[in-house]
Amino acid sequence: MSDSTATSAPTPSTPGETSPGAVRLRVAPSPTGDPHVGTAYMAMFDLAFARQQGGKFVLRIEDTDRARFQADSEQQIFDTLHWLDLNWDEGPDVGGPYAPYRQSERLDTYKPYVDKLIDEGKAYYCYCTSERLAEMRELQQKQKLPTGYDRMCYGKSREERAAEPGFSENPVVRMFIPDDAPLVFDDLIRGEVKAPRPDDQVIMKADGFPTYHLAVVVDDHEMGITHVVRGEEWISSTPKHILLYQGLGLEPPKFAHMPLLRDEKKAKISKRKSPWARLTWFKEQGYLPEALLNFLALLGYPPIIEADGTEREVFTFEEFSENFEWSKVNTVGPIFNLDKLNWLNGHYIRELEPRDFAARILPFLVADGVLPEQPSLPQLGRLNLVAELIQTRINLLSEATPLVAPFFTDDAELPIADDARAQLKETAAQVLDAAIAALEPISGSLGKPDGTGIEWVHERIEAALREAVVDGLGIKPKFAFGPLRTAVSGQRISPPLFESMEILGKHSTMERLKNLRASL
The missing domain is CATH 1.10.8.70 (Glutamate-tRNA synthetase, class I, anticodon-binding domain 1)
Known part of the structure; x- marks a missing residue:
């Protein structure tokens, strides 16, 4: 990257035309591993508001962190968001009027903005080595001073700075934070928010890649983003972003900082500590996408209130979007309760x-x-x-x-689980003998072409077995059919016994009863 000061900075490009009042929201994950469940959490709120307002939802891939970049992660982002039906109007795979939608393909976009800031004294070159910065921070900590860049390079030419220790040939660019930097802003969820004063942040790295702070401002401007929805951990960065907007003469978007998802210990969830922080985990475990969306909505939003005042926790994404209001979003970090999710998933499965x-x-x-x-x-x-x-x-x-x-499973190869065999009573052989004798007379044929004449049906099977085992042997129903269940399924707990026998057919049922009997 050149450190020469341009006489006149190129004019930053102007975003494309949008309809007056049209909202545009984006989700901007980084392809640095399995997608985080927080990506879906943010995308769901983005999409709900965009659909309610007749706006657009954009997917942008923020891949400037090349050290953590993983080639297959982008496709995982596409796949998991599509699985949840959180589909975007514009993005790397579908294109759009503001393409490209990968930051790594937009590198030429950022330099004019950086040059403008440097020309106007709102940013400057920093030549400090990483070793010099580490020593600076260590000294600040020892002296119990606020940590942050000490502006050693501010106001100095390359030659002046080169004459001092800790000089690097490849400078970064830092933004200059004035004393009157705006620290208070309006948040759609939280109202007036005050953030701590930032130090002079790096906005362009030595390799020419922008940092997050610059890229997110430039991209959101150029893509016409009207509302930025992100986690509350970014509140402290918002003054930097507002200052960049002001320094570039741009209109900031509206901000909505969502509460962080937390684990059972009330800590921010992480993929390192919680497997369910990975978005792919939910698909692997067998959660329904509609149940997961319902659950994520409840983490940050109250249930639907019915006309009679009762709360309804089960609702569709369409209902969520239709009734959405930023003022109703919870500001307290919700606990990720898997028991609640499992209950919801079971409900959706049964529906x-x-x-x-x-x-x-x-x-x-x-x-x-x-x-x-x-x-x-x-x-x-x-x-x-x-x-x-x-x-x-x-x-x-x-x-x-x-x-x-x-x-x-083939009848002869059906495994009998250890816990199922262990719970068999002394009467198991007697029960199996009685069941085999009772079922033998029942025809296993498929009946006539018109569907009549079928005998091997669960009603007939149940009647015969109750007569033979419960009435004939005097065994209580609670214990009477345990050996039959084990013989048919190999399990202690199984689907309804008589219906299972009907589906298996007479031949398989009889073979399994005889196989278990022979093993006793």
Whole structure:
């Protein structure tokens, strides 16, 4: 980067035309690993307000941190936000009137703004080495002084600074913070906010890449962003950004600083400490996107109040967007309660149409080896039947595998879980013998072409087994069918027994009863 002072700075480009009063909001994640759940949290509030106001929602990739950049992270951002149906109007993958939407592709954009600030004395070159800055901070800490740049380079030419210790050939650019820097601003959520006075921040690094503080101001201006929604940790940076807007003669956007998501210890959530801070984790565990959005909304926003005054915690994104008001956003950092999310997810699972539910658990069954990638029509038909049995019994899609697997396992290879075998009573052999004898006379045929004449149905199966085991052996229903459940599913807990037998068919049911009996 050249350190010569230009005689006249290039005129920064002007943002494209937007409709009068049209709102434009953006989410701007960095591709530095698995997307953070906070990205979805912010994007949801952005999109809700943009849709309510008939505005635009923009995705911008802030990839100027090349040391932490990960090539596959950008695609993960696309995939997870699309999974949540938080779809953008403009972005790197869809284009738009303010392209490019990756900061690394906009490097030529920032230098005219930097030159303007330098020419007007609102920014300056800093030649200090990292070693010199470290020594400065150490001394400030020892003397219990406020930490911050001491302006050693301010007002000095390259030659003057080179004559002093700790000189670097490759300078950075720092913004100059005047004594009357604005420290108070209006926040859409919090009202009037006062932030601490910043020091002279670096706005362009020695490699020519802008820092976040400069890039976010320039990009938000050039992309016509009207509302900036971000976490409350950025409150302390807002005076720097407002000062940059003022120094460049630009109109600042409106700011809304959201409460931080916190873990059970009330600490800011992090991917290092909490696996669920990764946005991909929710998809892997089997959460429904609509349940996760509902949950995230409740973290920062109150339930919907019905006409009779009651609260309703279950609502759609459309309802959230329609009723959205910034003044209702919570200002206290909410605790990320997974029990609440699991309850919500279970509710949404039970509300699905059975075939939709079957389609949603299918990828998990394929991943776990229960079904092939291209299931046959008979396999899909059986899955639809099994799905109806288990839909009310799980809170996560990933919990379907142990319940579904027995229906797609060869009879001779069905494993009997240790806890299921351990709970078998002394009467297990007697129960199995009675059940086999009772079921043998029932026809396992499919009946007539018109669907009549089918005997192997759960009502007939249940009646026969109750007569043989409960009435015939005098065993209480609570204990009567445990051995049959273990034989059919291999598990201590399984889908409804008689319906499971109907789906398996007579041949498989009888084989499994006999196999367990032979092992006792």
